[in-house]
Amino acid sequence: MNAAPPPPSIAIIGAGPAGLFAAEILSARGCKVQVFDRMPSVGRKLLMAGRSGLNLTHSEPLDCFLSRYGKAQDWLEPAIRAFSPSALTEWAEGLGQACFSGSSGRVFPTAMKASPLLRAWLRRLAEQGVQIHTRHRFVGWDGATLRFDTADGQTSVRADATVLTMGGASWSRLGSDGRWADFMTDETAPFAPANCGFLPDWAADFAARHEGSVLHSVGLTFGTRQTRGDLTLTSRGLEGSALYALSADLRESILNEGRAVLTLDLRPTLSVDDVLKRLLAQRERESQSNRLRKALSLDAPSRDLLKSATPKDVTPLQLAQTIKALPLPLIGMDALDRAISTAGGIRQDAVDERFMLKSRPGVFVAGEMLDWEAPTGGYLLQGCFSTAYAAANGVLGWLESSNSAIA
Structure with missing residues (x-):
């Protein structure tokens, strides 16, 4: 009797909302998922956002909601319709975080802060077997191998598919410094401050x-x-x-x-x-x-x-x-690093409809790495979750088409 093939191995680089959500989706489908982040702990920008009340999304009608993405609306619309604001609210409530819609239409967890949600989320990821490696800075590829700088020197990782969720180029002290663009210049539009002074x-x-x-x-x-x-x-x-x-x-x-x-x-x-x-x-x-x-x-x-x-x-x-x-x-x-978010990043023409890099089959991109922008009010986090949902499902579809076994 033939042994069952091993589960597909997935490397996710970046442990913000987009990376953690992609990890959740892929591990729930039986993939062996490892998450790598250059910082000592995960979700730092999410926690900072939650200091003044974690604005998850917005409850306005979806057509109006989609218009907030401006020039990127046509690009992101399929992803946001597939994982909508109501789906994000239901997901948070599934983690035991009741939500409410304020008078402005903004949606918040009742606890307001990000820390209770993040703790519950990390417990779920651990239960699903997700491994998280901190203090790992991604420095590029050696052929199909991912290379990381760590305190103990450089290390390499091979995976069946990779999801990049390394953020934009603002708030570098929280993890997103945009240095990844140095080795992805052919796919990247220049960074510019968004939601800035x-x-x-x-x-x-x-x-x-x-x-x-x-x-x-x-x-x-x-x-x-x-x-x-x-x-x-x-x-x-x-x-x-x-x-x-x-x-x-x-x-x-x-x-x-x-x-x-x-x-x-x-x-x-x-x-x-x-x-x-x-x-x-x-x-x-x-x-x-x-x-x-x-x-x-x-x-x-x-x-x-x-x-x-x-x-x-x-x-x-x-x-x-x-x-x-x-x-x-x-x-x-105001300075780029002081902006709440950034424009620029991986261009739309550099990825396919599954958010896979055209230049690197099996490498998918999500979150603020992508060249889109939106105002504050829940649109930024929604865009990160929705593109992560699309990229994770893109990974699953690509693996299936590549005849990889998925549980």
């Missing part, structure tokens, strides 16, 4: 005076796109989810034209006429700063922005119009 063209002392202040619930317009939310003033410039949602278009304008003029609506719930009436109700002898404070409760940063954007003899109507449409030139982006 921007550098306004304002007076040198403005940031020093107002660092840490928040412009609450302002409207933002760039081109035909509009968002609304809080903007935080930092020592470097501006940050906030409403700004991040415009980051791709703002970045493109700055790179192509050297600047991007963002328009702020400091009182989006009021019309120009409403603002004007409130201004005119104030005593004429009041200073502009006092009128703005009393009539519209505008804070010091908003008042300073208006002062720099209007002439001394500004009329009440001009002032009202500027409050509703204050131009704010942006001249740069």
